[in-house]
Amino acid sequence: MLGYFRKKSIILDMILSSVLLPSWQKLSIYLLFSISVSLFAHHAxxxxxEQHSLQRYLEGIIERTKQSVFQMRTSLNLAITNDQIACSDKDLNSLRIALLKYPYIEDIGRITEDHKLICSALWGPFTPPLELPKQANIDTSFRINWPETNGLFAKGQQRSVFSAGNAFVIPSPATFTDLIRHSRKTGSVLYSSKKQHIYRIFDDITLEEAKKAMSYSKNNVPMLPTANNILTLRICPAGFNFCATAIDKRTGYFDMNIWQWLWAILVGAFFGMFMAFSWAIFKSNRRSLIYRLKYAIKNDQIYSLYQPKIQLNTGEIIGVEALARWQDQELGTVSPDQFIACAEKNKLITPLTQQLVKKNLDDMLRYLKANSDFTLSINLSIQDLSNPSFLHFVERQVQQRGIHPGQIIFEVTERSAAQSDVLKQVTKRFLRKGYQISLDDFGTGFSNLSWLTAFDPHEIKIDKMFIQSIGTQTVNQITLDSIFLLVSKLDVKLVFEGIESLEEVDYLTQHTPNAIGQGWLYSKAVDTESLGKLLKNQPFTSTAFLTNSPD
Ligand SMILES: Nc1nc2c(ncn2[C@@H]2O[C@@H]3COP(=O)(O)O[C@H]4[C@@H](O)[C@H](n5cnc6c(=O)[nH]c(N)nc65)O[C@@H]4COP(=O)(O)O[C@H]3[C@H]2O)c(=O)[nH]1
Known part of the structure; x- marks a missing residue:
C-alpha cells in the first residue's frame, strides 16, 4: 500500500518537475483574477x-391590463348606448347584466356632467350623489378618469373610476390577483403613458421606488453591480394609454445567497488554477528544446564555427571542419550533440543541414577559391544522406558558387548496424559526383572495420577518446596502435580529433608521418574572421601559435 502511494507520488513529482510551476504570487494573481471573473459571470x-423572469411577469401584467381595458371599454359602450332612463330600475338591471359579463369590472353606474356618481349596478341610486375629487385626468380612452376615489367603498380603500358619456366603471381589484408575486424584491407599477397618473402599484414597492422606476424611459439593466441600481423593464403597448414598469430591487450579486457565492468562488478558483497551470505548461513547452529548435531553424539562428585541420608534420592548415553552434535566448548555449540529435529525432535535420550547408559554402568560399587544396568538412546526418533530393541540393549549391566538389568532405557517422546498407548505397552516389567522404568517430559505436571494407572513404577520423589515451597504456591506446597498423596498409587519410598537447602531436607524427589533426592545441572552432588571421599566421610551428579563441 505504502509502495503504491510512493510510486504515485514519484510520478506526480516527475510531472510537476517537468513543468515550470507558477510562483505563489502569480498563482494568487490568477486566482484573484478568475474569482473576480467568475463572480462577475455569475452576476451576469x-x-x-432575473431579467427574463421580470419580462414574463411584466408581460403578464400588460396582457391582463389590456383585457381589463377591453372589458371596461365594452361595458361603458353598452351603458352609453342603453336608452333607458338613467338610474331607473330597468337601467340598473341592464347595467347589472353587463357587470355579470365582465369579471374584471367591479361596478358600473351613471355619472353627471359635473362628476357626481348618481347610481351604480351594485349600490343602486346614491342619495345624495357621490362627489369625486376635482383633480381629473384627461384620458383619451375614457374621456375623463379620476384617480383614487376615497370613501366610495370601505374606508381607506381606493378605486380608480373611468367614465365615458354618462356612464362610469370601476375596475375590479381582483383583476391581477393571480399575477401578484408577493415578492420583496420585485414589483411593478401601472401608470398612464404621460406619467400623470399611477393606476396601481403591485407587490412590495414604495411610491418612491415606483416613481424612480417610472423615470427611466428605457429598460434599465445595471451590468455593473451597484447597490443603488435597480433592474427595470418597461412596456407601453401600442394603441393603449398606459405603461407598466417592472422592478427588481436586488439583482445579481445582491441577490446571491451564501451557497451561490461559495459556488462562484469555487468555480473561479478552479479556473484560476487551471489557467495558471495551463499557462505554466504552455510556457514549459515553449521553453522545450524542440520548440526552441524549430524557432531557431525558422529564424535562421543556427550558424557554424570552423575548426582548422592541420597537417601535423608541417603545421599548415589544410582545411576546416564546420561545427554548428546555437545560442538560444531562452536556453542559452546548446551543444550540437544535443540539438542535432533532437533535430534528427524530430525530422528537422534536413532543413537545418541545408541552412548550414549554404552558410558553410558562403563563409568558406573565398578560402576555397584562393586555395584549391583547401577543404571544407561538413557533418551530415544519415537522414541527410538518405534523402534523395539532398545530393541534388548540394550539387546546385556547389555549382552555383563554382566550387570544386573535391574540396568538400562530408563527414558521416554510422550510428547503427542497420544504417550500414543505406550508407553504402548513398555514399557511393556522393563519391561518384566527386565529393570526399570521411568516416567520423572511427572506433566508437558502430564505426568499425566492417565499414571500412564496405566502401572506400577518403578519410577516417579517429575519435578524441583515443588521443586522450596516449601515454596511458589502456585498451584505447592499444586500439590506437592497431589502427595505425591497419591504416598503413590502406590508402586513406587519417585525421585525429581532440589534440590538446604537443606530446600527442609527437606521438601521432611518429606513428603516421602524414597524419592530419585538429584540436584545441591549435585552435578551437572560430568564425571566418579569426580563421583568416590563423591562415595568415600559419604554419603552426610552436606553442606560440596556440590560440585561446572562443569556441
Ligand atoms: N575535448 C576536446 N574536444 C574537441 C577538441 N577539438 C575539437 N573538439 C570537439 O570535438 C567535436 C568534433 O566534432 P565531431 O566529432 O564531428 O562531433 C560533432 C558532430 O558529430 C556534431 N555536429 C557538430 N556540428 C554539426 C553539423 O553541422 N551537422 C551535424 N549533422 N552534426 C554536427 O556534434 C558533435 C559535437 O560537436 P562539438 O560539440 O562542436 O564538438 C566538436 C569539437 O568542438 C579538443 O582538442 N578537445
Missing part, C-alpha cells in the same frame, strides 16, 4: 435570469 448570469 443571475441578472440575465
Amino acid at each position: 448570469f443571475y441578472l440575465y435570469q
Whole structure:
C-alpha cells in the first residue's frame, strides 16, 4: 500500500518537475483574477435570469391590463348606448347584466356632467350623489378618469373610476390577483403613458421606488453591480394609454445567497488554477528544446564555427571542419550533440543541414577559391544522406558558387548496424559526383572495420577518446596502435580529433608521418574572421601559435 502511494507520488513529482510551476504570487494573481471573473459571470448570469423572469411577469401584467381595458371599454359602450332612463330600475338591471359579463369590472353606474356618481349596478341610486375629487385626468380612452376615489367603498380603500358619456366603471381589484408575486424584491407599477397618473402599484414597492422606476424611459439593466441600481423593464403597448414598469430591487450579486457565492468562488478558483497551470505548461513547452529548435531553424539562428585541420608534420592548415553552434535566448548555449540529435529525432535535420550547408559554402568560399587544396568538412546526418533530393541540393549549391566538389568532405557517422546498407548505397552516389567522404568517430559505436571494407572513404577520423589515451597504456591506446597498423596498409587519410598537447602531436607524427589533426592545441572552432588571421599566421610551428579563441 505504502509502495503504491510512493510510486504515485514519484510520478506526480516527475510531472510537476517537468513543468515550470507558477510562483505563489502569480498563482494568487490568477486566482484573484478568475474569482473576480467568475463572480462577475455569475452576476451576469443571475441578472440575465432575473431579467427574463421580470419580462414574463411584466408581460403578464400588460396582457391582463389590456383585457381589463377591453372589458371596461365594452361595458361603458353598452351603458352609453342603453336608452333607458338613467338610474331607473330597468337601467340598473341592464347595467347589472353587463357587470355579470365582465369579471374584471367591479361596478358600473351613471355619472353627471359635473362628476357626481348618481347610481351604480351594485349600490343602486346614491342619495345624495357621490362627489369625486376635482383633480381629473384627461384620458383619451375614457374621456375623463379620476384617480383614487376615497370613501366610495370601505374606508381607506381606493378605486380608480373611468367614465365615458354618462356612464362610469370601476375596475375590479381582483383583476391581477393571480399575477401578484408577493415578492420583496420585485414589483411593478401601472401608470398612464404621460406619467400623470399611477393606476396601481403591485407587490412590495414604495411610491418612491415606483416613481424612480417610472423615470427611466428605457429598460434599465445595471451590468455593473451597484447597490443603488435597480433592474427595470418597461412596456407601453401600442394603441393603449398606459405603461407598466417592472422592478427588481436586488439583482445579481445582491441577490446571491451564501451557497451561490461559495459556488462562484469555487468555480473561479478552479479556473484560476487551471489557467495558471495551463499557462505554466504552455510556457514549459515553449521553453522545450524542440520548440526552441524549430524557432531557431525558422529564424535562421543556427550558424557554424570552423575548426582548422592541420597537417601535423608541417603545421599548415589544410582545411576546416564546420561545427554548428546555437545560442538560444531562452536556453542559452546548446551543444550540437544535443540539438542535432533532437533535430534528427524530430525530422528537422534536413532543413537545418541545408541552412548550414549554404552558410558553410558562403563563409568558406573565398578560402576555397584562393586555395584549391583547401577543404571544407561538413557533418551530415544519415537522414541527410538518405534523402534523395539532398545530393541534388548540394550539387546546385556547389555549382552555383563554382566550387570544386573535391574540396568538400562530408563527414558521416554510422550510428547503427542497420544504417550500414543505406550508407553504402548513398555514399557511393556522393563519391561518384566527386565529393570526399570521411568516416567520423572511427572506433566508437558502430564505426568499425566492417565499414571500412564496405566502401572506400577518403578519410577516417579517429575519435578524441583515443588521443586522450596516449601515454596511458589502456585498451584505447592499444586500439590506437592497431589502427595505425591497419591504416598503413590502406590508402586513406587519417585525421585525429581532440589534440590538446604537443606530446600527442609527437606521438601521432611518429606513428603516421602524414597524419592530419585538429584540436584545441591549435585552435578551437572560430568564425571566418579569426580563421583568416590563423591562415595568415600559419604554419603552426610552436606553442606560440596556440590560440585561446572562443569556441
Ligand atoms: N575535448 C576536446 N574536444 C574537441 C577538441 N577539438 C575539437 N573538439 C570537439 O570535438 C567535436 C568534433 O566534432 P565531431 O566529432 O564531428 O562531433 C560533432 C558532430 O558529430 C556534431 N555536429 C557538430 N556540428 C554539426 C553539423 O553541422 N551537422 C551535424 N549533422 N552534426 C554536427 O556534434 C558533435 C559535437 O560537436 P562539438 O560539440 O562542436 O564538438 C566538436 C569539437 O568542438 C579538443 O582538442 N578537445
